[in-house]
Amino acid sequence: MLGAIEAGGTKFVCAVSDDQLNIVERISIPTETPTETLAQVFAFFDRYPIKSMGVGSFGPIDINEASATYGYITSTPKIKWQDVDLLGQLKARYDVPMAWTTDVNAAAYGELILGAANGKSSCLYLTIGTGVGGGAIVNGEILHGFGHPEMGHIKVKRMESDEFEGICPFHGDCVEGLVAGPALEARVGMKGQQVPENHYVWRTQAYYIAQALMNYSLVLSPEVIVLGGGVMHQQQLFPLIRKELKRLMADYVALPEMEAFVVPTMLGNNSGIIGCLALAKEKNNK
Amino acid sequence: MLGAIEAGGTKFVCAVSDDQLNIVERISIPTETPTETLAQVFAFFDRYPIKSMGVGSFGPIDINEASATYGYITSTPKIKWQDVDLLGQLKARYDVPMAWTTDVNAAAYGELILGAANGKSSCLYLTIGTGVGGGAIVNGEILHGFGHPEMGHIKVKRMESDEFEGICPFHGDCVEGLVAGPALEARVGMKGQQVPENHYVWRTQAYYIAQALMNYSLVLSPEVIVLGGGVMHQQQLFPLIRKELKRLMADYVALPEMEAFVVPTMLGNNSGIIGCLALAKEKNNK
Numbered sequence: 001m002l003g004a005i006e007a008g009g010t011k012f013v014c015a016v017s018d019d020q021l022n023i024v025e026r027i028s029i030p031t032e033t034p035t036e037t038l039a040q041v042f043a044f045f046d047r048y049p050i051k052s053m054g055v056g057s058f059g060p061i062d063i064n065e066a067s068a069t070y071g072y073i074t075s076t077p078k079i080k081w082q083d084v085d086l087l088g089q090l091k092a093r094y095d096v097p098m099a100w101t102t103d104v105n106a107a108a109y110g111e112l113i114l115g116a117a118n119g120k121s122s123c124l125y126l127t128i129g130t131g132v133g134g135g136a137i138v139n140g141e142i143l144h145g146f147g148h149p150e151m152g153h154i155k156v157k158r159m160e161s162d163e164f165e166g167i168c169p170f171h172g173d174c175v176e177g178l179v180a181g182p183a184l185e186a187r188v189g190m191k192g193q194q195v196p197e198n199h200y201v202w203r204t205q206a207y208y209i210a211q212a213l214m215n216y217s218l219v220l221s222p223e224v225i226v227l228g229g230g231v232m233h234q235q236q237l238f239p240l241i242r243k244e245l246k247r248l249m250a251d252y253v254a255l256p257e258m259e260a261f262v263v264p265t266m267l268g269n270n271s272g273i274i275g276c277l278a279l280a281k282e283k284n285n286k
Numbered sequence: 287m288l289g290a291i292e293a294g295g296t297k298f299v300c301a302v303s304d305d306q307l308n309i310v311e312r313i314s315i316p317t318e319t320p321t322e323t324l325a326q327v328f329a330f331f332d333r334y335p336i337k338s339m340g341v342g343s344f345g346p347i348d349i350n351e352a353s354a355t356y357g358y359i360t361s362t363p364k365i366k367w368q369d370v371d372l373l374g375q376l377k378a379r380y381d382v383p384m385a386w387t388t389d390v391n392a393a394a395y396g397e398l399i400l401g402a403a404n405g406k407s408s409c410l411y412l413t414i415g416t417g418v419g420g421g422a423i424v425n426g427e428i429l430h431g432f433g434h435p436e437m438g439h440i441k442v443k444r445m446e447s448d449e450f451e452g453i454c455p456f457h458g459d460c461v462e463g464l465v466a467g468p469a470l471e472a473r474v475g476m477k478g479q480q481v482p483e484n485h486y487v488w489r490t491q492a493y494y495i496a497q498a499l500m501n502y503s504l505v506l507s508p509e510v511i512v513l514g515g516g517v518m519h520q521q522q523l524f525p526l527i528r529k530e531l532k533r534l535m536a537d538y539v540a541l542p543e544m545e546a547f548v549v550p551t552m553l554g555n556n557s558g559i560i561g562c563l564a565l566a567k568e569k570n571n572k
Contacts, residue, residue, distance in 0.1 A: 060539065074540075122431040136505070138424045138431065145408040145424065145507030150539050154501040157441045157459070170538040173443070215440040219422070219505045221431030252456040253346065253436050254360070 002284065003050040003094070004276030005041065006103055007057040007086065009078055009130075012037055016048045017277045021114065024048075026273065034084050042093055054099040054279030056106025056272050057086060063100060063148055071100055097286070099279035103272050105135035105142045105149075107228065107265075110275030112137050115266035116226045124222040125271065126151070128209065129229035132176040136220055143220075152176040156211040159204060175212045179205050181231050197236050205231070206240035213241065213262065214248045223256065228265035238262065288570065289336040289380070290562030291327065292389055293343040293372065295364055298323055302334045303563045305570075307400065310334075312559065320370050328379055340385040340565030342392025342558050343372060349386060349434055357386055383572070385565035388434045389558050391421035393514065393551075396561030398423050401552035402512045410508040411557065412437075414495065415515035418462040422506055429506075438462040442497040445490060461498045465491050467517050483522050491517070492526035499527065499548065500534045509542060514551035524548065 001024065006013040008031065015026040025048075029040045045053075060076065062069045071087025087100050101109075108117075108125035117123035117137070126134040132152030136143040143149060153174040166173030167183050177183055184192050188201050195201060213225055231237070242258040255261055265271055287310065292299040294317065301312040311334075315326045331339075344362065348355045357373025373386050387395075394403075394411035403409035403423070412420045418438030422429040429435060439460040452459030453469050463469055470478050474487050481487060499511055517523070528544040541547055551557055 134505075138429050139427050141425050143424050143506070146509045146542055147507050147539060149505055149507055151505045153538060154504050155443045155497050155534070158443060170536045171534070211441050215501055216505060218440050219420075219435055219437045219502060220429070221433050221435055223432045248441070248457070250456045252439060253433060256432055 001048050001050055002277050002280040003045055003053040004273050004280055005055045006106065006272040006276055007055065008103060009058045012041060013273045014041055014044045015273050015277060019281060021274065021277050033080050038089055045094065050094055050096055052097045052280045052284035053094060054276035055087060055090065056101055056103040056276045059102050059148065061102060063144055097283040099283045101142055102135060102148045104133040106275035106279065107271035108135035108137050109142055109278055110267055110271040111226045111265065113278040114274055115271055116263050117224045120223040122222045124216055124220060124225045126227055127229035128179060128231040130181050132180050151216060154212060154215055156208055159207050162204065175208060178208045184231065192231055192234065202236055202240060206237055206244050210241050210244035210248055213245050225262050226265050228271065232264065287334050287336055288563050288566040289331055289339040290559050290566055291341045292392060292558040292562055293341065294389060295344045298327060299559045300327055300330045301559050301563060305567060307560065307563050319366050324375055331380065336380055336382055338383045338566045338570035339380060340562035341373060341376065342387055342389040342562045345388050345434065347388060349430055383569040385569045387428055388421060390419040391428045391434060392561035392565065393557035394421035394423050395428055395564055396553055396557035397512045397551060399564040400560055401557055402549050403510045406509040408508045410502055410506055410511045412513050413515035414465060414517040416467050418466050422508065437502060440498060440501055442494055445493050448490065461494060464494045470517065478517055478520065488522055488526060492523055492530050496527050496530035496534055499531050511548050512551050514557065518550065
């Protein structure tokens with residue numbers, strides 16, 4: 001059987017599936033201390049004959065196989081998970097091949113294998129929620145370099161007359177500092193879910209999100225951009241973002257048709273865990 | 287023997303080499319009309335038993351193998367080269383396997399194989415000259431998606447009090463519109479080569495170039511960034527860019543050490559043609 005863990009900052013989703021990625025059992029465990037959470041993870045997987053595992057983790061994480069801290073969660077603001085050797089502890093318990101990447105890379109891979117990017121060889125998955133994070137597939141493979149992308153933190157052009165300073169503790173008005181859920185809330189003084197559909201702030205959000213997508217598109221040239229996360233539950237954002245992106249690009253590059261280019265996640269909350277299962281399957285086939 | 291063409295907007299560089307990429311002969315042909323230029327290209331290659339060829343072209347070009355216009359130069363401002371089937375004309379003359387990509391992708395590949403990114407599996411090559419163009423290597427392969435990157439046209443945050451509008455005909459103040467050679471000239475009223483080393487404009491250039499590199503790094507996570515092109519002949523830019531990039535990133539991501547991360551091209555004007563030869567070699571091995 002294949003095992004998968006989507007290790008998130010608020011919960012760990014664990015699943016086992018057969019070789020066709022049909023999920024046999026799936027549980028959700030609240031993220032407490034590493035010891036507490038891993039005890040529950042072990043209790044779950046101990047009951048199955050796992051032959052390989054895919055792990056997609058919140059980060060930043062170390063994905064450099066040559067590094068002494070490969071497999072660690074590194075400088076996360078979640079103090080109890082700082083410098084935790086997550087992959088190492090899993091490997092000590094289960095001596096099977098394991099894939100290790102970020103939760104958003106796993107989600108991108110899930111959308112590629114079974115979701116909105118099925119049949120493509122490249123895609124971008126972007127989640128806009130409590131933070132902004134992205135994962136990318138290039139030539140059919142997860143993009144890794146000196147580390148993993150942190151594309152929520154790119155800089156964009158400020159909207160004229162927008163004086164909101166941004167709330168990223170590192171970069172102020174990077175994209176995450178401007179459009180993540182907490183930024184939206186700080187900007188208008190209420191939760192995103194409470195903001196009326198015709199409020200000006202959705203145009204502001206679309207302005208910055210479209211610029212981010214423009215930059216990602218010009219760098220990565222993905223065949224499709226899949227948007228997920230709490231903020232993107234606001235369906236009215238999609239047409240606003242597509243329109244603004246088209247305007248910004250000014251027909252310089254022949255983009256795929258907008259409706260097919262900027263799309264909602266097809267797997268919903270399952271893109272990550274399905275991506276992890278797909279990575280486990282691939283690891284097993286190697 | 288291996289054949290290579292670096293098809294540029296002002297000149298075509300053609301070369302043949304042995305299997306170890308040792309160049310046997312190399313010529314430079316001014317870019318006139320397609321008919322005139324290709325006649326000279328053919329006269330050169332007709333004398334050699336070429337077994338495969340790598341072509342890196344100015345663009346935009348069509349790199350989608352499923353497309354009816356695969357191998358074409360498409361919407362270039364050089365009217366005589368618009369919608370020209372460059373690859374098709376080469377294939378009609380030489381029935382050998384051919385690799386086809388952009389000039390900057392070829393340069394990135396050249397730097398990876400024999401230059402400043404040797405031994406890495408990822409890199410970014412950025413040229414800042416009459417335009418700004420970039421190519422990227424991800425997991426050892428050239429990044430291609432729905433098309434090729436056009437990363438010179440990303441948007442960045444404007445410097446406070448900088449009122450220069452930018453000169454990109456498509457996007458105004460995208461990176462190319464702000465820092466390419468013609469933009470620099472428009473900003474200060476003289477050619478880059480004439481601008482004193484301590485002129486304020488180098489700080490402005492560094493501010494925007496560093497932001498572009500920040501965005502590329504957060505999206506692509508390249509192990510090394512190789513900078514080439516006329517504007518980057520101004521060596522004083524390197525320390526300014528590195529310092530600004532370090533400040534902007536605010537230690538959020540563990541970057542490689544700056545001196546080793548942002549480097550000048552090692553192959554100089556040869557990165558493109560060497561990349562094309564390396565692509566020809568790879569094509570031949572397949």
